[in-house]
Amino acid sequence: MAKTLDLYLHDLEVHHQVDPRLTALINHLACTCKEISFKVSQGALAGVLGSAGSENVQGETQKKLDIIANDIMCRACTESGFVSGVASEEMDHALQVPEDCEVGPYLVLFDPLDGSSNIDINVSIGTIFSILPAGEARRQVKDEDFLQSGRHQLAAGYVIYGPQTQLVFTLGFGTTLFTLDLGTGNFYQTVEKLEIAPQAKEFAINCSNMRHWEAPVQRYITELLAGSTGPRGKDYNMRWVAAMVAEVHRILNRGGIFMYPKDNRDPSKPGKLRLMYEANPMSWLVEQAGGRATNGKQNILDIQPEGLHQRVAVFLGAKEEVELVTSYHN
Ligand code: F6P
Ligand code: MN
Numbered sequence: 001m002a003k004t005l006d007l008y009l010h011d012l013e014v015h016h017q018v019d020p021r022l023t024a025l026i027n028h029l030a031c032t033c034k035e036i037s038f039k040v041s042q043g044a045l046a047g048v049l050g051s052a053g054s055e056n057v058q059g060e061t062q063k064k065l066d067i068i069a070n071d072i073m074c075r076a077c078t079e080s081g082f083v084s085g086v087a088s089e090e091m092d093h094a095l096q097v098p099e100d101c102e103v104g105p106y107l108v109l110f111d112p113l114d115g116s117s118n119i120d121i122n123v124s125i126g127t128i129f130s131i132l133p134a135g136e137a138r139r140q141v142k143d144e145d146f147l148q149s150g151r152h153q154l155a156a157g158y159v160i161y162g163p164q165t166q167l168v169f170t171l172g173f174g175t176t177l178f179t180l181d182l183g184t185g186n187f188y189q190t191v192e193k194l195e196i197a198p199q200a201k202e203f204a205i206n207c208s209n210m211r212h213w214e215a216p217v218q219r220y221i222t223e224l225l226a227g228s229t230g231p232r233g234k235d236y237n238m239r240w241v242a243a244m245v246a247e248v249h250r251i252l253n254r255g256g257i258f259m260y261p262k263d264n265r266d267p268s269k270p271g272k273l274r275l276m277y278e279a280n281p282m283s284w285l286v287e288q289a290g291g292r293a294t295n296g297k298q299n300i301l302d303i304q305p306e307g308l309h310q311r312v313a314v315f316l317g318a319k320e321e322v323e324l325v326t327s328y329h330n
Contacts, residue, residue: 002188005030005167005178016173021104025082025131026155029108030167030187032076033127033159034180036069036113040125040161049120057092057309058274063119066090069112069127077108084134085141087308088112089277094143094308103137106154107146111277114158115243124162126245130281131155143308146276150301156281158245168194168252170288175252194252196291200318202237202256204247212263216296216328244273248282248316252289257317259325261296271295271313275305279312292322296329 009023043049052062070090077086078095081102087094089111097103108131115125131154132146157169165180167187175194178187203224210221227235239256241247247258262271273279283293283300293300293316300312315322 002190005187005189008176008178008189012171012173016171018171019105021082022106022131022154022171025080025104025106025108026157026169026171028076028080028082029129029157030159030178032072033167034165034185035072035076036127037159037161037165037180039068039072040065040119043122056090058089060116062090063113063116065119066113066116073110073112073127073129080104082106083108084136084138085145086110087143087146087276089274089309094141094146096141097139099139103139105134105137107132107134107141109146109276109281111274114245114278115241118241118243118246123243124160124241124246124249125243126158126160126162126249128158128245128278128281129156130276130284146308147305149304150275150280150283153280153284153301156284158248158281158285160245160249162246162249166190166249168249168285170285172288175285175288177252191253194289196251196286196289196318197255198290198319200236200256200321201234202239202250202254203259203321204239204241204250204256205259205261206240206242207238209263209265212265213261214263216325217259217261220325220328244278244282248285251291251317252285255318257315257321257325259316260314262313269311271311273312273314275300275303275310275312276308279314282314283316286316290319291317292319292326293317294322294326296326 012018052064054062078097082104085094087109111128155171167178177191179190224236295313
């Protein structure tokens with residue numbers, strides 16, 4: 001009989017002295033994502049598809065479900081009693097806990113619905129979260145309180161809304177996978193410890209940007225594309241779902257490398273993906289599964305953030321591949 005999420009979290013409290021408020025927060029996030037999963041599954045039936053007609057802080061057009069998922073996450077976290085504040089990809093600044101709610105010792109950051117361009121076409125999307133220490137429980141959190149490197153994360157994970165709804169997370173004791181049973185409403189552990197093989201057969205990158213990439217990335221991808229006739233001496237396969245959550249999920253389950261490099265389209269941007277809401281939590285999940293994650297120069301988890309919405313180049317997955325493309329940069 002597979003372990004329930006409740007039991008697994010209880011084991012962490014008993015065997016690893018994890019704070020029961022942290023395990024309760026994870027449980028609460030899992031419940032919250034069930035609500036988002038239900039909304040996503042309803043789609044047009046609930047009138048939740050399509051554009052909301054607004055823009056987020058990054059200047060991206062928001063979908064109705066981006067806003068719905070953000071509202072659900074904000075409310076769930078700030079009313080939980082476990083957090084001092086939250087920060088979201090969809091909001092300009094950190095959100096404080098309302099006066100009538102308890103505060104707790106954690107900060108939660110999230111991308112409420114990653115892979116937004118997949119929403120209206122019924123392709124996988126997900127919610128990504130990262131939990132940092134707040135220092136002490138307080139009410140007046142500022143954006144700067146969240147600017148901690150990924151190494152400070154106490155928990156990180158995502159819920160993927162695909163053919164199955166699955167929760168993948170780590171508290172630093174390996175990366176584990178739970179599947180939502182729609183019959184009982186429980187999450188059951190279906191993979192105890194995910195492991196990424198050091199070599200890869202698959203790579204994921206948006207090749208339509210090839211002409212804009214920097215030289216090290218051009219070189220690496222050209223070598224992969226040359227397959228068995230090139231310097232790598234073997235054939236690779238390519239995948240691109242256009243949702244980071246789905247690419248990372250594939251890599252955690254089947255291996256491979258995922259890249260979203262910096263490119264020359266807008267030299268002011270060091271990449272497309274967000275350090276705090278996407279790269280940090282995913283990098284920790286990947287490292288905990290034996291993989292690696294860099295920005296081409298250094299480990300993503302070691303980057304000292306300077307802004308809540310900062311972007312970063314991302315190379316993550318199979319250790320040997322990430323090390324090779326990183327060596328081309330250095
Ligand atoms: O959140 C940004 C994001 O949607 C990622 O989930 C995904 O990996 C990427 O953008 C897709 O970018 P593009 O549209 O360039 O393929
Ligand atoms: Mn995203």
